[in-house]
Amino acid sequence: MISPIRKRPPFSLKSQPGFGTIAGLCFVMLYAPIITLVVYSFNAGKYISMWEGFSLQWYVAAWGNEAVQDATIRSLYLAAQASVYSTILATMAALGTTRTPPFRGLTAIYAMINQPLMVPEIVTAVALLILFAMIKSLTGIQGMVYLVIAHTAFCIPFAYLPIRARLEGMDLILETAAADLYATPWKTFWRITLPLLWPGIIAGAMLAFVISLDDVVITEFVKSSGQETLPTYMLGQLRRVITPEINAISTLLLGLSMLVVCVLFFIERKFGK
Amino acid sequence: MKMNVVFVTVAVIGLCFAGVVHSSELNLYNWGNYTSPDLIKKFEAQYDVNVTITDYDSNTTALAKVKAGGHGFDIVVPSANYVKVFIEEGLALEVRPDQMENFKHVAPQWRNPSFDPGRRYSVPWLWGTVGVAVDTDVYKGDINTASIVFDPPEELAGKINMAPEMGDVLGMALKYVGSEPCTTDKVALKKARDLLMAAKPKWVSMDYGLTEKMPRGDFSAALYWNGAVYRAGLAKPSIKFGYPREGYEIWMDNALVLKDAKNVETAKLFLNFIMDPENAALISTFARYANGISGSEAFMPDEMKTASAINIPDEFKDAGMFFPACSKEATEYYTAIWTELTK
Amino acid sequence: MKNDKLASGPVGDMQRKRTRRNWLLSAPALVVLAAAASGPLLIVLVYSVLSAGEYGGVVWKFSTDAWFNVVFFRDIFDGTTTLADAHMKILWRSVRLSFMTTLITLTIGFPTAYVIATRPRETRSFWLFLITVPFWTNLLIRTFAILEVIRNEGLINIGLQMLGVIDKPIQMLYTDFAIMVGMTYVYLPLMVLPLYASMERLDFNLVEAAYDLYATRRKVLRRVIIPLVKPGIIAGSILVFIPSLGAFVTPRVLGGGKKMMLGNLIELQFGAGRNWPLGAALSVTLLALVMAALLIYVRSTQSHSGSVR
Numbered sequence: 001m002i003s004p005i006r007k008r009p010p011f012s013l014k015s016q017p018g019f020g021t022i023a024g025l026c027f028v029m030l031y032a033p034i035i036t037l038v039v040y041s042f043n044a045g046k047y048i049s050m051w052e053g054f055s056l057q058w059y060v061a062a063w064g065n066e067a068v069q070d071a072t073i074r075s076l077y078l079a080a081q082a083s084v085y086s087t088i089l090a091t092m093a094a095l096g097t098t099r100t101p102p103f104r105g106l107t108a109i110y111a112m113i114n115q116p117l118m119v120p121e122i123v124t125a126v127a128l129l130i131l132f133a134m135i136k137s138l139t140g141i142q143g144m145v146y147l148v149i150a151h152t153a154f155c156i157p158f159a160y161l162p163i164r165a166r167l168e169g170m171d172l173i174l175e176t177a178a179a180d181l182y183a184t185p186w187k188t189f190w191r192i193t194l195p196l197l198w199p200g201i202i203a204g205a206m207l208a209f210v211i212s213l214d215d216v217v218i219t220e221f222v223k224s225s226g227q228e229t230l231p232t233y234m235l236g237q238l239r240r241v242i243t244p245e246i247n248a249i250s251t252l253l254l255g256l257s258m259l260v261v262c263v264l265f266f267i268e269r270k271f272g273k
Numbered sequence: 274m275k276m277n278v279v280f281v282t283v284a285v286i287g288l289c290f291a292g293v294v295h296s297s298e299l300n301l302y303n304w305g306n307y308t309s310p311d312l313i314k315k316f317e318a319q320y321d322v323n324v325t326i327t328d329y330d331s332n333t334t335a336l337a338k339v340k341a342g343g344h345g346f347d348i349v350v351p352s353a354n355y356v357k358v359f360i361e362e363g364l365a366l367e368v369r370p371d372q373m374e375n376f377k378h379v380a381p382q383w384r385n386p387s388f389d390p391g392r393r394y395s396v397p398w399l400w401g402t403v404g405v406a407v408d409t410d411v412y413k414g415d416i417n418t419a420s421i422v423f424d425p426p427e428e429l430a431g432k433i434n435m436a437p438e439m440g441d442v443l444g445m446a447l448k449y450v451g452s453e454p455c456t457t458d459k460v461a462l463k464k465a466r467d468l469l470m471a472a473k474p475k476w477v478s479m480d481y482g483l484t485e486k487m488p489r490g491d492f493s494a495a496l497y498w499n500g501a502v503y504r505a506g507l508a509k510p511s512i513k514f515g516y517p518r519e520g521y522e523i524w525m526d527n528a529l530v531l532k533d534a535k536n537v538e539t540a541k542l543f544l545n546f547i548m549d550p551e552n553a554a555l556i557s558t559f560a561r562y563a564n565g566i567s568g569s570e571a572f573m574p575d576e577m578k579t580a581s582a583i584n585i586p587d588e589f590k591d592a593g594m595f596f597p598a599c600s601k602e603a604t605e606y607y608t609a610i611w612t613e614l615t616k
Numbered sequence: 617m618k619n620d621k622l623a624s625g626p627v628g629d630m631q632r633k634r635t636r637r638n639w640l641l642s643a644p645a646l647v648v649l650a651a652a653a654s655g656p657l658l659i660v661l662v663y664s665v666l667s668a669g670e671y672g673g674v675v676w677k678f679s680t681d682a683w684f685n686v687v688f689f690r691d692i693f694d695g696t697t698t699l700a701d702a703h704m705k706i707l708w709r710s711v712r713l714s715f716m717t718t719l720i721t722l723t724i725g726f727p728t729a730y731v732i733a734t735r736p737r738e739t740r741s742f743w744l745f746l747i748t749v750p751f752w753t754n755l756l757i758r759t760f761a762i763l764e765v766i767r768n769e770g771l772i773n774i775g776l777q778m779l780g781v782i783d784k785p786i787q788m789l790y791t792d793f794a795i796m797v798g799m800t801y802v803y804l805p806l807m808v809l810p811l812y813a814s815m816e817r818l819d820f821n822l823v824e825a826a827y828d829l830y831a832t833r834r835k836v837l838r839r840v841i842i843p844l845v846k847p848g849i850i851a852g853s854i855l856v857f858i859p860s861l862g863a864f865v866t867p868r869v870l871g872g873g874k875k876m877m878l879g880n881l882i883e884l885q886f887g888a889g890r891n892w893p894l895g896a897a898l899s900v901t902l903l904a905l906v907m908a909a910l911l912i913y914v915r916s917t918q919s920h921s922g923s924v925r
Binding site: 017022027036106115119121242253254 | 637639652657728746748755758765810817837841854865892896899
Binding site: 336 | 668670671672673689693701702703705706767768769787789790868869872873874875876880881884885886887888889890891
């Protein structure tokens, strides 16, 4: 930066001018709206955005509102399942499509994996509605399984891209060395590839989780009776009044995620190197 | 972790299966934030039934899902024009509400509506109007005209919100130019389009959320639903609801049983249940719209009984009308104009 | 690797084995995608050449009306046929706003990912997680949170007024600017996470070597770091650009619904417009555009980095 630096700081390989400032701004930008949301969840007023004093009434209301609780828990279940399944599938696919000489169908696989990204949600939603409705009426099976499949599918590219990006830069030297030392392919994978790949997998899984938690349109069309998620619950309210109950629930979700961050941080401190 | 996921999967799938087998069940498919929890609790207690509520956000979504099948819903609550569509498409079950015990409570003007002659399928849920909302602190003139939004006075230019509903906005515009909603008369359509195109620069938004935005001053006038305007007026008393004398829309949402419903008997109980004045009042009190049941006013909050936004004053009664579901041709014209308007 | 193409004998065998392994690894993902993404797409393709039903849905009668209407506009009043100016305008706005959004998220996301990736190893996941925390709330909530910040009585306007910078609120809500801010906010982690994944394994020996050769910081960034993390940049850009193109909640809530984007146009056809075939045809058009862009990208990376792989 062009700040008046008196004493030259020790030369750092990694620093880049201005990056720290932008990153700081980025975090401010990310959190300013969220803090507003948290503040308004303690609003005594009746509507989502008119401040009328401190109160816990919306937490009480959310506590008493089974619909909103059900929807939240269902959203979390769905996101957990979809992110685990899609990350596993995406990791396998990434291993099969990177660090390999071009083979027949590589482009096709690539296009297919990214396909959910390219089709507007509403289109997939309508098409899935038709397809799943047929299966539902034929088999009589309702269940969350349709939502899980739909979510897993559109989470795959989101999980795939970071994993692929990570893999592309990993050369094969270590794995080749392991193979030369008579490690089985399975062992090589567990001991070498997976640990190296881990950051990509984490990034991918997080993305998938967040994307699933976010989805409105596809869920709205695929859901059967009683399968409300938090986003579809909100969508239903959009036309009328969105109550600060939603703010309260969101604040609790944020709290939960913060808790996860802390636990993760603690674990890394304690057991990481 | 993985075990947990497996467990959760099994548990969730199991739960959903359990729902199909059990018989004392009712699956209600309704607009979001539209079903009074007190009403449901009362019904559940009275008949020992477990009610599941699922939301939708538009008539078209509800229709598409029901038409596709395999949804698991018993009761749906479409708007009047869509009630007709549900009946014509053979999706509604003829449960004869007109022969039910509580039918006697249905107000006379709702007993034989054009969308369901003789009430052989549907029961009133709530009804209301689409009119103009004006913050009378900002504009002091006459508010009972659609010119507020279509040919705005100076004070309101750039401070107008339109409900983002193609059918309502175009229908009102057609009424304003002296034609009828869903017309295929090109001269009238052209007039309506020119009107809207000329008015658009004076609108700030086409958005939902009036109840919360208008008291905050995001805009000062709007074309919107009466119940929401009434709520906004509770937050800021200068916000008033006007009935355009050029013609305004009356809408009514009606509960009906679906043909592929699994719990028909319970659903019929429910239809009868909501025609009871005391129960209908619960619906109104929650959503702040009028219902079609006479005698229910007695059970409503006092301020609702006299509010002019909810009870149409006599002088404007004749200007109101139901907007039909448009034909395919009319919808095509509507969409073309709407696309041009919002391009 | 070059002589793979001249495969013969044992080399060809090995290559076949590899190919089989690659296909097997990809197969599970492909099966799920076929069921829940490609299958539906076929339905959409078919729908685009059918006639619209009276109340939504389709009638099984072949028709090219939908495709005609994507490109041409038959004036309903004088019957003349012109290029569909409204559709082109909406398409252009969508591409423009999505491109800007991608650019902004990259400008903000690149330094952020870089800073995170250069933190001590044990704190990185913490920072990364901090990026995703706001996204535990859902899209609608986040969009409403943005609305709260940029509206006339929002955080920014009130803040600026209190500082005396402005005396009348700036109208930010319901503008293209608002849509851009909203989409940037909503899609930022989609940029940061892939960028991080590729920066995290950046080899700083290369950076050091560059400095030893008297490169400036700017030059190191441009000549060393950016080329090395290019896969991450591309992955992030795809993840932001494409969903932006089809976005429809953000334009509706923050843009005030006065100006449509492609997502809204398509939604209109499937919803109130009750013209599913046109909606399907518009979707296929969008898909074809994205596909073309992606193919160009695949071709270009293959020729660039073929030797690395």
